[in-house]
Amino acid sequence: MDITKLTALELAQKIKRRELSCVEVTRAFLEKEDIYNAFITRDKEYALKRAEEVQLRIDSGEMCSALAGVPIAVKDNICTRDFRATCGSKMLESFIPPYNATVVEKINAADMIIIGKTNMDEFAMGSTGETSFFGAALNPLDTSRCAGGSSSGSAAAVAGGLAPLALGTDTGGSVRQPAAYCGITGLKPTYGAVSRYGLIAYASSLDTIGILSKNTADAAALFEIIKGADYRDSTSFYKPCERAKKPYRVKKLDKLPLSDYAVPAYYIIACAEASSNLARYDGVRFGHRAEDTKSVEELFVKSRTRGFGSEVKKRIMLGNFVLSAGYYDEYYLKALKVKRLITEEIMKALKDCDFLLLPTVTGAAPKLNESLMNPLEMYKTDTFTVIANLTGLPALTLSDGSQLIGKPFSETDLLSYEI
Numbered sequence: 001m002d003i004t005k006l007t008a009l010e011l012a013q014k015i016k017r018r019e020l021s022c023v024e025v026t027r028a029f030l031e032k033e034d035i036y037n038a039f040i041t042r043d044k045e046y047a048l049k050r051a052e053e054v055q056l057r058i059d060s061g062e063m064c065s066a067l068a069g070v071p072i073a074v075k076d077n078i079c080t081r082d083f084r085a086t087c088g089s090k091m092l093e094s095f096i097p098p099y100n101a102t103v104v105e106k107i108n109a110a111d112m113i114i115i116g117k118t119n120m121d122e123f124a125m126g127s128t129g130e131t132s133f134f135g136a137a138l139n140p141l142d143t144s145r146c147a148g149g150s151s152s153g154s155a156a157a158v159a160g161g162l163a164p165l166a167l168g169t170d171t172g173g174s175v176r177q178p179a180a181y182c183g184i185t186g187l188k189p190t191y192g193a194v195s196r197y198g199l200i201a202y203a204s205s206l207d208t209i210g211i212l213s214k215n216t217a218d219a220a221a222l223f224e225i226i227k228g229a230d231y232r233d234s235t236s237f238y239k240p241c242e243r244a245k246k247p248y249r250v251k252k253l254d255k256l257p258l259s260d261y262a263v264p265a266y267y268i269i270a271c272a273e274a275s276s277n278l279a280r281y282d283g284v285r286f287g288h289r290a291e292d293t294k295s296v297e298e299l300f301v302k303s304r305t306r307g308f309g310s311e312v313k314k315r316i317m318l319g320n321f322v323l324s325a326g327y328y329d330e331y332y333l334k335a336l337k338v339k340r341l342i343t344e345e346i347m348k349a350l351k352d353c354d355f356l357l358l359p360t361v362t363g364a365a366p367k368l369n370e371s372l373m374n375p376l377e378m379y380k381t382d383t384f385t386v387i388a389n390l391t392g393l394p395a396l397t398l399s400d401g402s403q404l405i406g407k408p409f410s411e412t413d414l415l416s417y418e419i
């Protein structure tokens with residue numbers, strides 16, 4: 001039996017029945033070579049020690065969750081006290097967070113085992129994984145292609161059998177798009193349903209923490225663990241919507257509302273928020289090296305110009321531009337209006353059905369080094385995913401690449417939809 005081919009729930013069941021120990025399971029994943037560049041950090045020693053502790057709890061009958069003993073990979077923009085959180089950037093290359101994100105606390109409390117931190121586009125800005133300072137992750141289905149982005153490593157890890165489950169983040173499609181490219185399942189929850197405390201912010205009004213898995217049942221089990229309001233994130237909120245009756249009423253969304261404006265509105269809002277969120281990386285508090293004896297001014301300039309890659313710098317400039325006096329009304333306010341209009345249209349479309357059905361991506365996963373040449377084309381590939389972020393609605397990408405958008409807090413229904 002190849003342990004790394006089993007689903008998360010199958011692993012959990014075998015661990016519960018003592019057919020496998022969680023040390024054996026953890027070792028099986030960590031012994032596989034990372035041929036997809038899926039991880040930025042893997043820590044075998046740490047994970048095996050955790051697995052031993054968890055096994056002791058399981059043996060004493062203390063374990064509680066449906067995924068106890070199951071390994072998981074975590075995207076590298078989520079704070080972990082036991083691993084560095086680089087955000088795929090040179091700026092945070094050696095940053096070890098002093099605290100755990102709420103999702104990490106929940107995963108640990110559920111006796112899951114974090115095996116490493118996954119590769120990603122720098123500060124989650126990108127659609128191919130290629131803006132990572134650590135190099136692109138390869139697509140396990142075809143290693144001449146990218147795994148997608150920005151949760152490139154999380155998708156490659158699950159699709160390539162390096163982890164049974166992974167956390168990603170989705171601001172404009174970064175969980176669903178790589179899931180579609182790699183042929184796995186991706187859930188972007190309702191905005192606020194999962195606490196963002198400890199997530200290194202990209203665009204706070206759009207950011208969500210989501211799940212990459214082999215199937216919907218695994219995602220449902222993990223969602224149960226990570227969801228819920230958190231006093232440390234004042235935007236978090238969870239109120240399950242009334243369950244819909246099966247068979248679900250699915251409406252094909254043939255024409256996107258304001259289709260020409262969704263992507264521009266998304267990039268204006270995302271860059272505006274990013275320019276404010278990333279202002280803290282001033283080279284003084286982050287990116288500072290103890291061995292550097294230069295003046296603060298020198299460090300500031302060095303870190304600002306060399307700490308960030310070109311995509312991040314471009315977006316900070318774009319964000320500052322759309323927020324600047326004279327252009328604020330013309331770009332930023334207009335983008336907010338588009339966001340509101342799209343939300344109204346989508347909510348209207350959801351009135352007489354349970355889910356809207358649309359594709360996740362506009363084409364196949366790009367070949368490596370192909371898309372960076374043409375950034376505008378790359379932005380356009382986000383057409384179908386940004387809708388769920390602009391509206392805040394939950395969306396699920398199935399392994400065939402189709403996407404379902406549901407009503408607020410309808411994750412349980414979405415995840416019980418079968419292809």
Ligand code: GLN
Pocket residue numbers: 124125126127149150169170171172173174175202270382
């Ligand atoms: N591709 C989009 C962007 O570059 C989405 C990123 C994301 O969801 N983090 O902004």
